[in-house]
Amino acid sequence: MKKVIILLIVGSFLVLLPFIVRSPYYIHLFIIIGIYSILTMGFLMQLRVGLISIGVAAFWGIGAYASALLATRLGLSFWLCLPVAGIVTGVISLGIGSIIVRPAGISFFIMTLALNFILVQVLGTTYVELFGGWGGISSIPRPSIFILFFGSLEFVSKTSYYYLMLSLLLLTILVFYSIYHSRIGRTFNTIGESPMLSESLGINVFRCRLAAFVIANFFSGLAGSFYAHYQGFLVPEAFDFWKSIYVQIYSIFGGVSYLIWGPIVGSATAVIIPEFLRITGLLEAIFYGILILVIVLFLPAGIVGSLCQAHKKYMSR
Amino acid sequence: MEISTIFQCLINGIALAAIYVLVASGFSLVLGVTRILNFAHAEFYMLGAFTFYAISGFFKFNWILGIIGSSLAMAVLGGVCYWFIFRPLYGFFLRTVAASIGIALIIVQGTVVVIGEKDFFMSPLFSGSVNIAGATISVERLIICVFSLLLMLILGIILKTKVGKAMYAVAEDQDAAALQGINVKRIFLIAMCLGCAMAAVGGSLVAPIFSVNSHMGGPVFIMAILTTILSGHGSIKGAIIVGSIIGLTESFGYYFLGSANLVLIFFIALVIIYFKPFGIFGRVHQI
Numbered sequence: 042m043k044k045v046i047i048l049l050i051v052g053s054f055l056v057l058l059p060f061i062v063r064s065p066y067y068i069h070l071f072i073i074i075g076i077y078s079i080l081t082m083g084f085l086m087q088l089r090v091g092l093i094s095i096g097v098a099a100f101w102g103i104g105a106y107a108s109a110l111l112a113t114r115l116g117l118s119f120w121l122c123l124p125v126a127g128i129v130t131g132v133i134s135l136g137i138g139s140i141i142v143r144p145a146g147i148s149f150f151i152m153t154l155a156l157n158f159i160l161v162q163v164l165g166t167t168y169v170e171l172f173g174g175w176g177g178i179s180s181i182p183r184p185s186i187f188i189l190f191f192g193s194l195e196f197v198s199k200t201s202y203y204y205l206m207l208s209l210l211l212l213t214i215l216v217f218y219s220i221y222h223s224r225i226g227r228t229f230n231t232i233g234e235s236p237m238l239s240e241s242l243g244i245n246v247f248r249c250r251l252a253a254f255v256i257a258n259f260f261s262g263l264a265g266s267f268y269a270h271y272q273g274f275l276v277p278e279a280f281d282f283w284k285s286i287y288v289q290i291y292s293i294f295g296g297v298s299y300l301i302w303g304p305i306v307g308s309a310t311a312v313i314i315p316e317f318l319r320i321t322g323l324l325e326a327i328f329y330g331i332l333i334l335v336i337v338l339f340l341p342a343g344i345v346g347s348l349c350q351a352h353k354k355y356m357s358r
Numbered sequence: 359m360e361i362s363t364i365f366q367c368l369i370n371g372i373a374l375a376a377i378y379v380l381v382a383s384g385f386s387l388v389l390g391v392t393r394i395l396n397f398a399h400a401e402f403y404m405l406g407a408f409t410f411y412a413i414s415g416f417f418k419f420n421w422i423l424g425i426i427g428s429s430l431a432m433a434v435l436g437g438v439c440y441w442f443i444f445r446p447l448y449g450f451f452l453r454t455v456a457a458s459i460g461i462a463l464i465i466v467q468g469t470v471v472v473i474g475e476k477d478f479f480m481s482p483l484f485s486g487s488v489n490i491a492g493a494t495i496s497v498e499r500l501i502i503c504v505f506s507l508l509l510m511l512i513l514g515i516i517l518k519t520k521v522g523k524a525m526y527a528v529a530e531d532q533d534a535a536a537l538q539g540i541n542v543k544r545i546f547l548i549a550m551c552l553g554c555a556m557a558a559v560g561g562s563l564v565a566p567i568f569s570v571n572s573h574m575g576g577p578v579f580i581m582a583i584l585t586t587i588l589s590g591h592g593s594i595k596g597a598i599i600v601g602s603i604i605g606l607t608e609s610f611g612y613y614f615l616g617s618a619n620l621v622l623i624f625f626i627a628l629v630i631i632y633f634k635p636f637g638i639f640g641r642v643h644q645i
Contacts, residue, residue, distance in 0.1 A: 147395060334443065
């Protein structure tokens with residue numbers, strides 16, 4: 042009951058947010074938070090099965106470029122680009138994952154990092170007429186929606202994009218929640234606890250890890266597609282490996298054992314706090330560095346975890 | 359393709375390989391002994407290059423003094439980072455990775471804030487070039503290869519001493535090593551200092567050839583860690599072989615394919631991992 046009330050409050054707050062916050066800039070920040078939340082949830086799903094991925098931004102970028110190329114070169118509509126971008130990302134991650142997931146551990150970590158680095162270089166320097174080089178792809182068409190009696194409406198304002206983002210985030214949360222609360226989610230949990238033990242119980246660890254890898258990257262691809270159409274232009278540097286590292290940092294801010302709330306709270310903190318302190322650019326990265334050291338050394342459970350502990354302490358007193 | 363071009367690519371590739379092997383062996387030493395995946399290794403490499411630039415390029419001291427100074431400075435910095443940040447996180451893999459990322463962020467962006475993003479060029483230490491089969495090869499690159507091999511030899515000798523054997527023991531089983539009377543924490547500290555010093559030497563060797571800037575760490579670090587996993591960490595011989603493969607692929611691939619050579623390297627890495635999941639000379643390991 043208490044959970045339902047909290048969910049209702051948070052949900053209605055999120056839906057009513059554009060009426061509370063009028064400035065388009067802050068709406069933009071919330072859209073960015075939504076994108077990072079999806080990426081971070083994907084990261085946590087992979088972490089759950091013992092894969093530390095530093096290639097989240099690579100698959101995000103693959104989704105974004107796939108969607109942008111389909112929209113600008115073939116003229117497909119956004120509603121077709123979105124699932125196709127997700128599927129393209131999923132297929133690519135299935136191909137690469139079937140090789141790099143097997144050794145897991147440090148090999149996986151480093152191969153995803155290398156993939157991310159190499160992808161950005163390739164997008165920037167090869168097939169310049171296709172990928173647009175370091176200048177990237179511009180004038181990606183905005184999505185439009187056809188409503189009866191209203192005709193076709195184009196997504197122009199930040200508010201409309203905010204609702205689109207919110208529905209995408211909701212879809213991700215629903216899928217991830219149902220995965221975590223099903224049989225396969227419990228299997229993931231077992232693998233995260235002890236791969237050896239789960240292998241001896243007859244679980245196909247490799248296949249489960251691959252499934253987690255592909256599902257997480259599918260949603261990263263969806264987020265990438267949304268990002269491409271929201272921004273209207275793409276540059277390869279937007280997907281460099283520091284972005285993947287930031288995703289990891291967000292997950293640790295939130296607390297790695299909180300699979301749904303952690304990413305949202307973590308990415309919200311990491312985007313909003315530097316904004317309030319009015320530090321941007323280089324200083325923002327230094328701030329992240331210091332904050333991550335403080336959290337890792339003194340708040341190992343992350344922000345959500347520490348709040349939960351404080352709540353428990355307060356209740357037991 | 360003329361023979362002189364082949365020679366040019368060969369020497370360039372070997373010089374690259376020498377740098378990768380130096381950085382990779384330091385990284386793999388730290389990873390193998392202390393189980394710290396030190397993301398900040400690239401930044402120690404970068405800071406080492408800057409220290410060398412400051413000592414030998416700016417104040418014009420002898421280059422040997424520069425290399426010793428930069429490696430000592432990085433060893434101290436690495437030791438400080440270990441003692442105050444990694445030591446309390448002993449045993450938590452993800453948290454040490456996160457902490458090292460935090461250190462890397464602070465060092466890189468701090469350098470950008472203090473020094474800026476411009477390139478620093480220093481005058482070559484050894485002018486002159488040799489002609490081999492019509493190809494002009496600067497002495498500088500040859501000296502890098504020789505120096506790198508020499509350092510690998512020194513590392514091999516260090517690993518043969520009592521401290522080196524203790525490192526092997528700690529890498530194998532920390533609890534058993536502690537029961538034998540080895541001070542595990544001190545071995546960790548020594549490994550960390552040694553690894554960071556090797557990164558600094560790598561940076562110092564690169565400084566006269568390429569420019570020194572605050573983002574120089576990333577690309578080399580990625581190739582170096584690829585070398586580490588593909589060779590299976592803990593093997594110097596493997597690091598040299600795989601480092602050479604990667605360096606030569608990069609230089610020859612650049613000649614034929616341009617920037618797509620990185621894709622070639624990635625495919626080679628995928629093939630190696632497919633057949634040898636734990637590296638060519640590696641054994642099954644757990645993190």
